[in-house]
Amino acid sequence: MTRIGVLDLQGGVAEHVEHLRRLGVCAVRIKKEADFEGIAGLIIPGGESSCISRLLRLYGLERVIYTHYAAGLKLWGSCAGAILLAKNIIGEETSHLALIDIDIQRNAFGSQLDSFTIEEKIPDIDENPIPLTFIRAPKITRLGDGVRALLTMGDYVAAAEDMQTLVTVFHPELTPNLAFHRYFCQKCGLDIENKTEQDMAFE
Numbered sequence: 001m002t003r004i005g006v007l008d009l010q011g012g013v014a015e016h017v018e019h020l021r022r023l024g025v026c027a028v029r030i031k032k033e034a035d036f037e038g039i040a041g042l043i044i045p046g047g048e049s050s051c052i053s054r055l056l057r058l059y060g061l062e063r064v065i066y067t068h069y070a071a072g073l074k075l076w077g078s079c080a081g082a083i084l085l086a087k088n089i090i091g092e093e094t095s096h097l098a099l100i101d102i103d104i105q106r107n108a109f110g111s112q113l114d115s116f117t118i119e120e121k122i123p124d125i126d127e128n129p130i131p132l133t134f135i136r137a138p139k140i141t142r143l144g145d146g147v148r149a150l151l152t153m154g155d156y157v158a159a160a161e162d163m164q165t166l167v168t169v170f171h172p173e174l175t176p177n178l179a180f181h182r183y184f185c186q187k188c189g190l191d192i193e194n195k196t197e198q199d200m201a202f203e
């Protein structure tokens with residue numbers, strides 16, 4: 001179980017695969033049930049949550065995710081992925097996978113034009129500030145029991161986790177920084193060396 005899957009239906013797949021590769025982790029593009037074999041974690045990338053949700057159902061992958069989740073698969077949803085994993089989407093009647101007890105508000109910052117990148121220190125993730133890119137990002141507005149905030153910003157939470165699932169409303173895969181990918185791989189039980197980004201750039 002040393003591989004990490006990236007759900008490859010729509011959205012920012014290649015960027016996650018590249019970040020995992022830079023960490024020396026075997027990344028698997030997940031398109032069908034057989035691809036889940038031997039993965040310790042699954043990244044659900046950013047993109048368009050309604051589109052990814054439709055494709056998940058079309059290809060029968062919701063059931064496969066539930067089965068593997070029940071067997072211990074770790075999950076990370078970035079942006080649209082976080083929306084897909086949330087138990088409750090504000091203003092919508094139904095949720096999608098509903099595997100982490102949070103409320104989330106879609107498109108909470110406005111349109112694509114209101115995208116931005118900031119740097120924040122997130123002590124649980126890395127000792128150095130991490131660049132965070134928000135693109136039509138949601139806001140996490142409630143955390144349920146067993147869910148803890150990794151980054152709170154004013155009136156919303158931007159990153160959170162429970163025992164099995166990590167959610168970020170921003171896109172670590174769109175910056176050169178590897179801290180969130182390293183953290184997720186460690187959450188999945190992978191033995192990631194603590195190499196710096198500079199070390200890896202010269203490999």
Ligand SMILES: NC(=O)CC[C@H](N)C(=O)O
Nearest residue numbers: 046047048049079080136
């Ligand atoms: N960058 C993103 O993943 C945007 C998410 C998108 N606004 C949605 O609702 O799915």
